[in-house]
Each structure stands twice: as structure tokens, then as C-alpha cells.
Amino acid sequence: MGKVTGFMEYERLEEGYKPVADRLKDYKEFVVTLDDGKAKIQAARCMDCGTPFCNSGCPVNNIIPDFNDLVYSGDWKNAITVLHSTNNFPEFTGRICPAPCEAACTVNVNGDAVGIKSIEHAIIDKAWAEGWVKPMPAKIKTGKKVAVVGSGPAGMAASQQLARAGHDVTLFEKNDRVGGLLRYGIPDFKMEKSHIDRRVEQMEAEGVKFRTGVLIGEMPKDSKITNWAKETMSAEQLKKDFDAVLLTGGSEQSRDLPVPGRDLEGIHFAMEFLPQQNKVNAGDKVKGQLRADGKHVIVIGGGDTGSDCVGTSTRHGAVNVTQFEVMPQPPEQENKPLVWPYWPLKMRTSSSHDESAEKGILAREFAISTKEFVGKGGKVTGLKTVNVEFKDGKLVEIPGTEKEYKADLVLLAMGFVNPTATVLDAFGVDKDGRGNAKATTDFDGGYATSVDKVFAAGDMRRGQSLVVWAIREGRQAARAVDEFLMGFSDLPR
Known part of the structure; x- marks a missing residue:
């Protein structure tokens, strides 16, 4: 490495934030990227450990020591080449990934991890600014046609890879814009949607066709997810028109809380x-x-979705925000000798929590369960809770801890249970026990469903997960699709 003793000489450098008072005025990003000098110092902390656990800690297996060394040497152009070799969209992960690579960093065993995410962020932002990110259209076309259903990170990554392999790719999205939950799930203050838009432009130049407002199959009649599809297309038509179909929709079925007063x-x-606030930010009227x-x-x-609700509510001007978590409060610091290099359970405070706390409107409650919603005139006015604890492996109520909270708006952010069932039902693919598309990740026949020439990846296959996992599965x-169509594949796995 460029600085063998750097991890002993330099402290971890964090990206900066704009002041809370300024960033709450709008929905713009507020993270201040490391400049070249700070990025070099941060990259110098990579310790040439010999066995880089960060590579395996990263779901897309970013070649982290290599791009750290290149940043330290000032070779930014080769740094983005290395980064792009494993990750199609580092501007997404550099902003919203929780960075499991840093948890696995060897320096993190008894110190502060290398700021890998901040270096990744700096590399891709510099690459866009310098004009190094260019379309890479295939030199030879195969004549094969592939339909990708769902334009989130898995669908975008898969479409770009398949187009670069020479296939004619059409990416279908039921919403009015490309991006899936990147577009309508993640607030703009965490990731502005211009990052998606310029990747769409790049992919269009590489030959990917985008069809928005097209729903494959039917939307569930009882779904509360707003759907902006203007037309529908049957699964049969898709299988007829294309040589292969890849299902990459998100896990959109929210976990409900069926207690008295839920209606x-x-x-x-x-x-x-x-999603409504994101649409307003995009200039739509809701x-x-x-x-x-x-x-x-x-x-x-x-979790993260709950934190996003906190940040958005604060920007709206909520009187106060209380966030519930049914699990006990985790420790402030993980037991590193026990959990490293795996993702640790520890207390995490997001920028949204910091904002609300600074305004004095945030309360976080742990080990608490909602018993009942109460209301007046058909509208919610509060909810009744009870504290819980683990006993014999089960969460049980603690007598005498009942309490009532005032509430004018209750937001359920308890995760997602499975993808929209009708998409999978339309193709007739087998499901696993959690309602996801049943498909393996084996080298031989990986990602293939029970239906001929239909594949599945991302949240639709693995369930609710991270953007970085979606990119990995899409790639x-x-x-797998390329190998199915051509008998072999030169695409990286």
C-alpha cells in the first residue's frame, strides 16, 4: 500500500454534514463529500492486511484495497475503473449503503474502520465531474431479446450488464419513473433522484429500452400501495415476445399491525x-x-424506513415524533472480538434522528409493543402500549407498564414481507415459504425459476434487503441469463 503505517498515523475522517437548520429547509442532500486531500488520508489508513475481509464483507465484493491504494496515489481514473468492475452504481451505495465492508475492516478489530464508503462516494462523484462515466454499448449484438420486470437497483444492474453483453433489453416499470424503491422509497435528502436519471441516460445510450407505467399482471385489489401504471401486459405476452424474462421487482408488501383500531x-x-413526498419533490401534484x-x-x-419517516416528518413540521422498536435497546458499542467481521448489533443513530433530536421533538422507545389504536370520530387520536421483554426465547408483556401515547399520524415501518404476489402468480412461478420467487444462486442454473426462461433476482427472490445486495443479484x-441464451457468458459473476 502507499502508506503502510497509515492506519497508525491517521484517524478516521468522517464526511461532513450541512448544519441542521440549513438542511431542514429542503429535501436536498446534505452530506459533504471528502475532498481529494482528505480522501487520500482516509485511503492511507488501509493497512495492507493480507486477507482483506472488507472484500467479502461487501456483497458486491468491491476490490477495496486496490481502489484505496489508487486514491492514495492520486490515480482517480483507474480507481473508478476498479470500482465499476464490481459495482454498476457506486453513487447509490456510496450514499445509502450501511457499509458492511467497514464492519469487516481489519482496522475495525480494535480501532475505527477505514472510511470505505466515504472513499467510494468521493471516487464516483469525481468520476462524474471529470466526465469519466461514459456509455459502454456492446460492439456485437446477439439478436436475443430480454425483458426485465422492475427497475430498482437489481433490475437496473441486470439490464446494464445484459445490454453490454449485446442483448436487446427492455426494462418494464409499473410506476411513472424508473428507479423502483430507490425512486419512491428513499427520501431525496438521502439520495437525490438526479443520480438515477443520469444512469438512465447512460443505459439508454447503451441500448436499454425503458417502458414506464406498464404493470405486468394485475395489482392486488386490497393493496394500499399507490400504483401509477397506465397499461398492463400479461405474462404470456412477455414470454412470447422475449427470449428470456428476469423478474426484479421489490419486496413491497408491508408488514401490517392487526390490532384493534387499525382501521x-x-x-x-x-x-x-x-413516495408521496418524493413525487412532490419531483414536481408532481399529489x-x-x-x-x-x-x-x-x-x-x-x-429500522431505516422508520428513520426515513422521522426525517420526512421533521421536514414537514411535526410537533413531535416518537419512534417505537419492539426489540430491546442494543448496546452502544458492539463486542468486536465476538462479532467481527460480521455485521454487529449496536445502537445506531441516523442523521434523521440527530435532526429531530436537535429540534427537541424526537423520542425513541425500545422494547415496546402496540396493543390498540384509539380514536374519535373515526380518526386516530392515540395508541395504547405495553413494554415487553424476552423470556424463554419469546417476547412477553411486562405487567404494569401500560401507557397511552397521543397520535395524529401513525406510520407503520415494520419491514416488508414479500413481493407483490400477483406478479409471481401471473408467471406461475413456485414460491418459497416467505412468498418470494423460488430460485437458487447456484452457478449451474442459478436464478432460474420453475418456469422455463423466467428468472428472478433481488428482493423478489431473496426478500427485503439492501441496495448493494440487489446490485449483486442483478449482476x-x-x-445466468446470458449463459442461458448463449451457452456461455463472459460477464463477471
Whole structure:
């Protein structure tokens, strides 16, 4: 490495944030990327450990020591080449990935991990600024046609890989814009949608055709997810028109909370709330938009989606925001000798939590369960809770801990259970026990479903997961489809 002793000489450098008062005025990104000098110092901390656990900790297996060394040497152009060799969209992961690579970093055993995510962010932003990210159209066309259903990160990654292999790719999306949950699930203040738009331009130049507003199959009649499809297409038609079909839709069926009072007005899934604000940010008019202005907001669910609801509610002007988590509060610091190099359970505070806390409107409650929603005139006014604890491997209620919270808006952010069933039903593919498309990741026949020439990847196959896992599965599925069509594949797996 360029600086063998760098990890002993330099401390971890964090990306900066704009002041809370400034960033709450809009929905723009507020992270300040490392400049060249700071990125070089951060890259110098990579310790040439011999066995880079960061590579295996990263789902797309980024070649992290190599691009760290190139950044330290000032060779940014080769750094983006190395980064792109494993990751189609580092501007997505450099912004919203939780960075399991850093948890696996060898420096993290008894110190602070190398800021891998911040270096990745710096590399791709510099690459776009310098004009190094260009279309890579295939030199030879195969004449094979592939349909990809779902334009989230898995679908985008697969489509780009297949187009570069020479296939004619059409990417179908039921919503009015490309991006899936990247577009309508992740708030703009975490990732502005211009990053998606310029990748779409690149992919179009590489030959990918995008068809938005097209729903494959039928939308469930009881779904509360807003659907903007303008037309439908049958699975039979897709299989007839294309040589292969790859299903890459997201896991959109939200986990519900079927307790008394659930039907009261003012109780909504997070994925009813978040997409509306993104559409407004894009310039659309949303009739009857769900807003938190002047309201007492309860967010049920302690994960990333819940945090996004906190950040959006704060920007709306909520009176207060209370976030519930049914699990006990995790420790402030993980037991590194026990868990390294795996992803640790520890207390995590997001930028959205910091914003709301600084405004004095946030409360986070752990080991708490909702017993009942209460209301007046058909509208929710509060909810009743009880504290819980683990006993004999089960969560049980603690007598005498009942409490009632005031609530004008309740947002359910408890994760997602499976993809929209009708898409899978339309193709007649077998499902696993969780309602996902049943397909393996084996080298031989990987990502193939029970239906001939129909494949599945991303959340639709593995269930709710990270963007970086979706990119990995999209890339691997593209190789599987290419091999199915051509008998071999030169695409990386």
C-alpha cells in the first residue's frame, strides 16, 4: 500500500454534514463529500492486511484495497475503473449503503474502520465531474431479446450488464419513473433522484429500452400501495415476445399491525407516506398528500424506513415524533472480538434522528409493543402500549407498564414481507415459504425459476434487503441469463 503505517498515523475522517437548520429547509442532500486531500488520508489508513475481509464483507465484493491504494496515489481514473468492475452504481451505495465492508475492516478489530464508503462516494462523484462515466454499448449484438420486470437497483444492474453483453433489453416499470424503491422509497435528502436519471441516460445510450407505467399482471385489489401504471401486459405476452424474462421487482408488501383500531383514519404504511413526498419533490401534484405538519407522529419500526419517516416528518413540521422498536435497546458499542467481521448489533443513530433530536421533538422507545389504536370520530387520536421483554426465547408483556401515547399520524415501518404476489402468480412461478420467487444462486442454473426462461433476482427472490445486495443479484442474474441464451457468458459473476 502507499502508506503502510497509515492506519497508525491517521484517524478516521468522517464526511461532513450541512448544519441542521440549513438542511431542514429542503429535501436536498446534505452530506459533504471528502475532498481529494482528505480522501487520500482516509485511503492511507488501509493497512495492507493480507486477507482483506472488507472484500467479502461487501456483497458486491468491491476490490477495496486496490481502489484505496489508487486514491492514495492520486490515480482517480483507474480507481473508478476498479470500482465499476464490481459495482454498476457506486453513487447509490456510496450514499445509502450501511457499509458492511467497514464492519469487516481489519482496522475495525480494535480501532475505527477505514472510511470505505466515504472513499467510494468521493471516487464516483469525481468520476462524474471529470466526465469519466461514459456509455459502454456492446460492439456485437446477439439478436436475443430480454425483458426485465422492475427497475430498482437489481433490475437496473441486470439490464446494464445484459445490454453490454449485446442483448436487446427492455426494462418494464409499473410506476411513472424508473428507479423502483430507490425512486419512491428513499427520501431525496438521502439520495437525490438526479443520480438515477443520469444512469438512465447512460443505459439508454447503451441500448436499454425503458417502458414506464406498464404493470405486468394485475395489482392486488386490497393493496394500499399507490400504483401509477397506465397499461398492463400479461405474462404470456412477455414470454412470447422475449427470449428470456428476469423478474426484479421489490419486496413491497408491508408488514401490517392487526390490532384493534387499525382501521382508524390516520394510520398508514410508510410506503404510502414516503413516495408521496418524493413525487412532490419531483414536481408532481399529489392530491390529499399525507403530511405531518403540526401533528404528533408515531413511527412504529426502528429500522431505516422508520428513520426515513422521522426525517420526512421533521421536514414537514411535526410537533413531535416518537419512534417505537419492539426489540430491546442494543448496546452502544458492539463486542468486536465476538462479532467481527460480521455485521454487529449496536445502537445506531441516523442523521434523521440527530435532526429531530436537535429540534427537541424526537423520542425513541425500545422494547415496546402496540396493543390498540384509539380514536374519535373515526380518526386516530392515540395508541395504547405495553413494554415487553424476552423470556424463554419469546417476547412477553411486562405487567404494569401500560401507557397511552397521543397520535395524529401513525406510520407503520415494520419491514416488508414479500413481493407483490400477483406478479409471481401471473408467471406461475413456485414460491418459497416467505412468498418470494423460488430460485437458487447456484452457478449451474442459478436464478432460474420453475418456469422455463423466467428468472428472478433481488428482493423478489431473496426478500427485503439492501441496495448493494440487489446490485449483486442483478449482476449475477444477468450472467445466468446470458449463459442461458448463449451457452456461455463472459460477464463477471
